Amino acid sequence: MKRTWALGLAAGLVALAGMRAWADDEHGGKELKTLRGEVIDIACYVDHGAAGAGHADCAQKCIKSGLPVAIKVGDELYVAIGGDHQTANAALAKFAGKQVEVQGTVHERDDQKMIVVSTVKTL
Numbered sequence: 001m002k003r004t005w006a007l008g009l010a011a012g013l014v015a016l017a018g019m020r021a022w023a024d025d026e027h028g029g030k031e032l033k034t035l036r037g038e039v040i041d042i043a044c045y046v047d048h049g050a051a052g053a054g055h056a057d058c059a060q061k062c063i064k065s066g067l068p069v070a071i072k073v074g075d076e077l078y079v080a081i082g083g084d085h086q087t088a089n090a091a092l093a094k095f096a097g098k099q100v101e102v103q104g105t106v107h108e109r110d111d112q113k114m115i116v117v118s119t120v121k122t123l
Contacts, residue, residue, distance in 0.1 A: 033105070035071050039059070
C-alpha cells in the first residue's frame, strides 16, 4: 500500500513538472535577461524619432497617459510590460529618456520583442 502511494505521488510530481515545463515553453520560458538601453514612448519615437534627454518630459507624459513604453537597445525596441499582462507604464514613466538596466523575461514573436520587467535601475 505504501509503495503504491509513493509511486502515485512520484507520478503526480513528474506530471506536474511536465506541465510546468510545458507552461514555461508556451510562454517563452522564465529565464531572466538584462537589457541596457533608453526608456522611450513608442508613439513619439516611431512617429518622429523622438528620444533622448531632450524628449524626456514629453515621453514621461505620453507614458503616464498610457501610450506604449519600450526599452531601446541599440536599434532594437523591446515593448515593456509588467507581470500578469499588465502595463509597465507606472514603473517606467519616471525613467523616460534615461539609460536604464532592466531585468525581466524576454519574449519574441513575428520580429516583435517584449520584456516582462521585474527590475529597473538607472545607469
